[in-house]
Amino acid sequence: MPDIHWGYGFPIGGVAATKVAGGGVISPGGVGFDISCGVRLLTAHVDRTALLHRLPALMDRLDGLIPRGLRRGGLWHLTGRAQLHEILRGGARYAVEQGHGVPRDLERCEDCGAVGDADHTQVGERALDRGAGQVGSLGSANHFLEIQAVDTVYDETCARAFGLRPGLVCVMIHCGSRGLATRSAPTTCGPWTP
Numbered sequence: 005m006p007d008i009h010w011g012y013g014f015p016i017g018g019v020a021a022t023k024v025a026g027g028g029v030i031s032p033g034g035v036g037f038d039i040s041c042g043v044r045l046l047t048a049h050v051d052r053t054a055l056l057h058r059l060p061a062l063m064d065r066l067d068g069l070i071p072r073g074l075r076r077g078g079l080w081h082l083t084g085r086a087q088l089h090e091i092l093r094g095g096a097r098y099a100v101e102q103g104h105g106v107p108r109d110l111e112r113c114e115d116c117g118a119v120g121d122a123d124h125t126q127v128g129e130r131a132l133d134r135g136a137g138q139v140g141s142l143g144s145a146n147h148f149l150e151i152q153a154v155d156t157v158y159d160e161t162c163a164r165a166f167g168l169r170p171g172l173v174c175v176m177i178h179c180g181s182r183g184l185a186t187r188s189a190p191t192t193c194g195p196w197t198p
Contacts, residue, residue: 041180045152046109047166048173052153055173059151070149071141078140080104088136092124104140112166127188135184143182150176 022029048055055062071078080102082088090098096117099105110117142149154172157163168174181188 041178041185043176043178045166046175046177047168048175050173052171052173055151063151066149072147073144078138080140082136082139085132085136088132088139089124091139092122092127094118095122127184131184131187134187135182138182138184141182142177142179147179148177149179152176 020029069079080099082091094101095115096105096110096113098118100107100110100117152174154163154168154170154174157168157170163169
């Protein structure tokens with residue numbers, strides 16, 4: 005799902021149709037700084053009633069475990085710059101291989117978690133420096149992690165495809181590529197920006 009807030013020109017996740025035959029257009033305002041920023045809904049495979057009495061303790065535990073804010077530090081401590089390049093090259097597939105996810109996660113990711121022709125060598129040094137210490141962190145501003153439960157199903161076919169049912173506990177997360185994108189976007193979009 006696209007991001008859920010206004011960007012610097014477009015709503016994040018917005019799309020503009022252009023005629024390629026007429027020259028097409030790339031709008032830096034449409035591309036924005038929120039590379040890979042979006043909202044994900046993960047099913048927890050537990051019923052709301054089973055979690056209700058444990059929810060306060062769970063929230064306290066999550067509060068202590070999840071790195072967030074502007075500071076550096078994440079759940080994934082990289083072994084070096086080479087591993088960051090592996091993440092950029094392999095995307096979510098690499099994360100799953102390293103134990104930071106499960107294979108079924110990839111089924112619900114665009115391109116199964118990695119864009120085949122992405123060129124990680126185009127990411128500049130400043131972006132790599134900024135992003136290296138933030139892998140596996142939530143971030144700040146409007147980024148969040150929220151424990152939810154399905155209340156009402158409006159489309160049975162769609163709900164079944166995503167494994168959703170009334171009472172099911174889910175985790176909604178809104179996050180992105182953080183400092184890596186913040187440094188990459190000006191470098192990449194610079195030639196198109198007045």
